[in-house]
Amino acid sequence: MTPKSFYRRIEGELAELKKCSMLREIPDLDNGAAKELVLSGRKLLNLASNDYLGLAMDESLAHASAEAVVNYGCGSAASRLVTGNFQIYDELERELAAFKEQEDCMLFTSGYTANLAIMDSFAGRRTVVFSDKLNHASILDGIRISGARQVRYRHNDLAHLTKRMEAFKDAQERILITDTIFSMDGDLAYLEEIADLCDFYDTMLVVDEAHAEGVFGLGKGIAFERGIADRVDLHMGAFSKGFGSLGGAVSGRKELISYLRNKGRSFVFTTALPPAVIGANLAALRLIVADPSRGQRLLAMSADLKKDLESAGFDCGNSQSQIIPVILGDNEAALAARDRLIGEGIYAAAIRPPTVPEGTARLRLSLRADLTESDLQKIKCAFAGLKADL
Ligand SMILES: Cc1ncc(COP(=O)(O)O)c(C=O)c1O
Structure with missing residues (x-):
């Protein structure tokens, strides 16, 4: 039985939320x-x-998804590292990497778990992570579980960011992570200036293009539209928004993706997305590439x-x-x-x-x-x- 004191606290908090x-x-x-x-x-x-492009109800996604169910079944039944892999997963990763002009790419069950894995893998107690104050909750949660020191800067405030980077220039390792479109405001990060600062302060740059993929930069995202894609170390994206489906993806250089595959706990210790979702993702990607x-x-x-x-x-x-x-x-x-x-x-x-x-x-x-x-x-x-x- 839940102790009475818990009930009292929980009821009090719910009543307070309702009041406000x-x-x-x-x-x-x-x-x-x-x-x-x-x-x-x-x-x-x-x-x-x-569902920015209206793809969630698109017939070609539905057909591709149904075909994948018929061919491969409803569940993936294990982590991809065990038996949860299918040829269409590899196909999707290859095609997405080519679309994003990156050496390699890997899929996650959601954008949320992709961000957890990025932070958990690349950041640790030795790392300072610079993070825009309005970054998505999944980034904050990832930093928290990584044990890294989080250094937040005022939203889109380059002067404040510069000060913060200067103050931590002697840290052992530095990562900067930013949404490219901020999801509650619809404004964009100053990516070119951020890339300059990352070069100057020798900092790894990670961009979250969850809301930009499919829309900006011929569907490739804002880093591409701004011509700085090759200055970004990791490109995170999601199939749950412009692609009308589900799943996260991270692309970048081979070694970085291989590291992520080995260290990302939210990849290693979870069952892979079901084939139906991968079928839909492939169809969505092909639609966006074609048009x-x-x-x-x-x-x-x-x-x-x-x-x-x-x-x-x-x-x-x-x-x-x-x-x-x-x-x-x-x-x-x-x-x-x-x-x-x-x-x-x-x-x-x-x-x-x-x-x-x-x-x-x-x-x-x-x-x-x-x-x-x-x-x-x-x-x-x-x-x-x-x-x-x-
Ligand atoms: C900027 C950003 N990153 C990551 C996510 C998480 O993506 P998903 O919904 O696929 O888990 C979201 C979702 O709202 C988001 O807005």
């Missing part, structure tokens, strides 16, 4: 990856998923919507991507705005602290390449109505 409108509950949603999801039986335009225009269209449409929202008086932060925050301030305002949009047939997530800083609760719009002109008009009208109400 911070209690998380799974919404009554269905079909959450479709362009139109279903909320409590109602169809709504989906501006909340990370990178979906990402380009998505970015053009996102820039246009951001301009429109800003001229209507909304604060969209410094978004430069398909993720557009509409910052409203307190939690109740964000929840009320979400509910108003639902009334207009649109679903956008209300994001509150601790996911974002106190006082910056927001709607997070994540646009998708399959939105039509009339969908965009509907979104613009709904926000004009919301502004009039505020």
Whole structure:
């Protein structure tokens, strides 16, 4: 039996979360990856998923996934180092490495476990890890389990980063890791300047392209778009967002990937992704390689919507991507705005602290390449109505 003192503490904490409108509950949603999801039986335009290219429901992914199930079964039944390997895993790694113009690549069960493995493998007590304050939670968790010294710098603040790097220039080893698109703000890291600093301070550079792959740089990510891919040591990405499926991947030089394969506990000690997922990932990759225009269209449409929202008086932060925050301030305002949009047939997530800083609760719009002109008009009208109400 759980001791009474635990119950009292847990009940108290849950009550406190509820009081601050911070209690998380799974919404009554269905079909959450479709362009139109279903909320409590109602169809709504989906501006909340990370399926940026609309590939999760793509027929070619579904067929490739079904074919992999028929050929190889439902489960992989072991870690890849034991019996959980299939030829299509090797194929996917080879094709992804070629796409990212890297010597080698390895897959993980998720982007989250990929980041855990990177940090756990390459960082340790001897290492200082420089990390942007808004980096994804998986990076922070990875640093924590690695035992490395974490040195956080203010979000996208190069002067602060330089000071931090100077202060730790005599550390035994240094790694800098950054998201390339920050997931709650949609802004981009200053990668060229960061690469310069890493060169100067002899620091390993790792980029998390989870939200950029499939969209920026002809689908290869922001490091490619900026022309600095060869200055990055490890390129981390995810199939769970622009690729419409599931899984993480890390690419880079042969020795680094071989090291990761040997040291990454979240790779070694877990069952490999099922063949169905690998089939879908391969199909998604081939679609993006063959036609990178979906990402380009998505970015053009996102820039246009951001301009429109800003001229209507909304604060969209410094978004430069398909993720557009509409910052409203307190939690109740964000929840009320979400509910108003639902009334207009649109679903956008209300994001509150601790996911974002106190006082910056927001709607997070994540646009998708399959939105039509009339969908965009509907979104613009709904926000004009919301502004009039505020
Ligand atoms: C920047 C970033 N990295 C990593 C992840 C983890 O990826 P996954 O959802 O595939 O575990 C996320 C997921 O939200 C993310 O936003």
